[in-house]
Amino acid sequence: MKIAGSQEITQLLLDWSQGDSSALDQLVPIVHAELRRIAHLQMRRERPGHTLQTSALLNEAYLKLVDQRATRWQNRVHFFAIAAQMMRRILVDYARKSRYAKRGGGVRPLSLDEAADLTEKRSAGILRLDEALTRLASLDPQQCRVVELRYFGGLTLEETAAALRVSIDKVKLEWSTAKAWLYREMSEA
Numbered sequence: 001m002k003i004a005g006s007q008e009i010t011q012l013l014l015d016w017s018q019g020d021s022s023a024l025d026q027l028v029p030i031v032h033a034e035l036r037r038i039a040h041l042q043m044r045r046e047r048p049g050h051t052l053q054t055s056a057l058l059n060e061a062y063l064k065l066v067d068q069r070a071t072r073w074q075n076r077v078h079f080f081a082i083a084a085q086m087m088r089r090i091l092v093d094y095a096r097k098s099r100y101a102k103r104g105g106g107v108r109p110l111s112l113d114e115a116a117d118l119t120e121k122r123s124a125g126i127l128r129l130d131e132a133l134t135r136l137a138s139l140d141p142q143q144c145r146v147v148e149l150r151y152f153g154g155l156t157l158e159e160t161a162a163a164l165r166v167s168i169d170k171v172k173l174e175w176s177t178a179k180a181w182l183y184r185e186m187s188e189a
Helices: 006-017 021-044 054-065 078-098 112-139 141-152 157-164 170-187
Strands: none
Touching: 006 021, 006 078, 021 054, 021 078, 054 078, 054 141, 078 112, 078 141, 078 157, 112 141, 141 157, 141 170, 157 170
8 A cells, every 4th residue: 555645645635625525535544544543642641441442532533533524624734633632632521421420330349439539530630631731721822732732643843843833943842831831730730
């Protein structure tokens, strides 16, 4: 199978945005491996034993991406950045649902107190991160975007700079500042 270049992916995205459904059919096999890599990266950061699997995260993100008819894709980096953001939202929604679930599917029986404590701890981390990112977005939207692209999207410094249309040095500074700010926020919580 031929590996598609960035320009080919961008052209397929543009064609798809303009209503060419055959472009989507050509695009899916090309971007599948990268979407799987992003989903795997997301799931590696989750707790061990997470009940959502990489394939399920990928499938949910794919369904949301296909539903993006009004999006005007700029390029492949824009596409993967949106995909990463959708995966983040899916994981946050999943954590919220798990946090408020009344029953668990654990292997060993737990007391009600143990189950409530375990569910709380597992979902609290992703929810705290989401809350911290929401606060960061209100203070500095660009730093929040850098975190989303780097952490959730797995983009390189160069890809992040291209997506945001800023210099690599600016991305390095924003990334460093945002990580320090998030560390402090998460530590206080």
